[in-house]
Amino acid sequence: MLMLHRGDRVSDVARTLCCARSSVGRWINWFTLSGIEGLKSLPAGRTRRWPFEHICTLLRELVKHSPGDFGYQRSRWSTELLAIKINEITGCQLHAGTVRRWLPSAGLVWRRAAPTLRIRDPHKDEKMSIRYFQKGSGHITFKRLDLMEKMNDIVAKHYPGMLPAK
Numbered sequence: 001m002l003m004l005h006r007g008d009r010v011s012d013v014a015r016t017l018c019c020a021r022s023s024v025g026r027w028i029n030w031f032t033l034s035g036i037e038g039l040k041s042l043p044a045g046r047t048r049r050w051p052f053e054h055i056c057t058l059l060r061e062l063v064k065h066s067p068g069d070f071g072y073q074r075s076r077w078s079t080e081l082l083a084i085k086i087n088e089i090t091g092c093q094l095h096a097g098t099v100r101r102w103l104p105s106a107g108l109v110w111r112r113a114a115p116t117l118r119i120r121d122p123h124k125d126e127k128m129s130i131r132y133f134q135k136g137s138g139h140i141t142f143k144r145l146d147l148m149e150k151m152n153d154i155v156a157k158h159y160p161g162m163l164p165a166k
Helices: 002-006 010-017 021-039 052-062 079-090 096-102 124-135 145-158
Strands: none
Touching: 002 010, 010 021, 052 079, 052 096, 079 096
């Protein structure tokens, strides 16, 4: 504005400031309409759409409890589950990515939720012995007769017809 007031042309001001003439024209328009206030920068981005402080407080309260307390079959919170619960409570359509970005502001550390179902397979030992049998040459020699009979029973159960009839 000072260069223009001094009498410099718009093209000279644009060249000096390494910007487009249209930018200088836009600054002139803002100054003409609003004075020096029109040249002040606006804050970056748009304002928040959801009540940030309220949701951060809600996040802190939710993580004090287990998801199981709310009827979910999980032992850890995930951002998706937190978003579902917040949407249910507040009616806001908050995305899980937004929840993840807001967690540090709420003073919470985000980690991926771990698998929660730890159901032991009752047939694991049986399956592992079959896998061992399949990987080998098919000729396993046991020194103990009871182990050989057990292995034959397992193979006969899962692969009928593979062993000769007794």
